[in-house]
Amino acid sequence: MKRIGLFLLTNIAVLAVAMITMNLLGVGNYMQGTSLDLGNLFAFAAIFGFAGSFVSLAMSKWLAKKAVGAHVIEQPRNADEQWLVETVRRQAEKAGIGMPEVAIYEGAEPNAFATGMTKNSALVAVSTGLLRHMRQNEVEAVLGHEVAHIANGDMVTMALLQGVVNTFVIFFAKIVAYVVDRVVLKNESEGHSITFIVVDIVAQILFGILASMITMWFSRKREFHADNGGAYLAGKENMIAALQRLQTMQPGELPDQMAAFGISARPSNIGDLFRSHPPLEKRIEALRATTQEQLKVA
Numbered sequence: 001m002k003r004i005g006l007f008l009l010t011n012i013a014v015l016a017v018a019m020i021t022m023n024l025l026g027v028g029n030y031m032q033g034t035s036l037d038l039g040n041l042f043a044f045a046a047i048f049g050f051a052g053s054f055v056s057l058a059m060s061k062w063l064a065k066k067a068v069g070a071h072v073i074e075q076p077r078n079a080d081e082q083w084l085v086e087t088v089r090r091q092a093e094k095a096g097i098g099m100p101e102v103a104i105y106e107g108a109e110p111n112a113f114a115t116g117m118t119k120n121s122a123l124v125a126v127s128t129g130l131l132r133h134m135r136q137n138e139v140e141a142v143l144g145h146e147v148a149h150i151a152n153g154d155m156v157t158m159a160l161l162q163g164v165v166n167t168f169v170i171f172f173a174k175i176v177a178y179v180v181d182r183v184v185l186k187n188e189s190e191g192h193s194i195t196f197i198v199v200d201i202v203a204q205i206l207f208g209i210l211a212s213m214i215t216m217w218f219s220r221k222r223e224f225h226a227d228n229g230g231a232y233l234a235g236k237e238n239m240i241a242a243l244q245r246l247q248t249m250q251p252g253e254l255p256d257q258m259a260a261f262g263i264s265a266r267p268s269n270i271g272d273l274f275r276s277h278p279p280l281e282k283r284i285e286a287l288r289a290t291t292q293e294q295l296k297v298a
């Protein structure tokens with residue numbers, strides 16, 4: 001229920017921002033009588049498309065903490081927490097970014113994620129299961145992987161990509177709805193008919209499924225870069241060891257907001273095109289083929 005509540009609050013905020021912006025710019029009326037104003041429609045689609053991704057990005061740290069019940073380490077309570085903070089601090093300095101917040105959340109399965117609005121205002125969180133089931137050098141590599149995500153600007157880039165994808169999904173879905181309603185069915189009433197609304201919803205779902213292939217492709221590419229960065233920050237052999245350890249375990253499922261930047265390796269039932277992470281064996285092969293000189297972040 002907590003996740004559902006957070007999701008609804010986020011969507012209310014997105015809608016409020018989008019509606020205020022549209023009113024200020026006067027771009028909400030893309031239907032002019034029985035004709036479609038493509039300029040206003042594209043502006044409408046862009047505002048809604050980018051509002052959703054960037055409001056979510058702006059709220060990502062807060063949402064992440066609430067969604068998994070993460071405890072931010074402000075004053076380390078034991079040697080393990082002290083080690084976590086100092087390891088992330090050292091890696092952040094090496095990567096050239098500001099010190100992220102470091103958090104731990106309860107979870108029996110091994111996982112970690114990074115999120116945040118900017119490189120200098122981010123969050124790195126690990127599950128208690130990760131700390132229990134991985135050796136210290138492997139945890140260090142996982143932390144390096146997440147710090148590399150931050151240093152590479154993956155959160156902002158993903159938000160930009162999602163905004164573009166959302167824009168075109170909304171834009172083309174409404175064009176399809178218009179063609180079906182006005183051209184095929186010859187509906188001449190003003191405004192949105194029931195047919196237009198139904199076709200628009202169905203088209204957005206179908207285009208959204210196709211568009212997710214693009215975002216998942218991008219996510220898979222960034223995982224290789226984050227592995228490379230993790231190897232640079234924590235050592236190539238440690239990064240390989242961490243990935244090999246994950247092959248023997250099933251990382252826990254993260255909330256949707258953080259899934260793209262977690263270490264989850266669960267298989268997809270739909271197909272490789274919809275996986276957010278490449279297969280672990282391919283990630284290990286890529287690291288083994290990478291020379292020490294090629295290891296870097298950002």
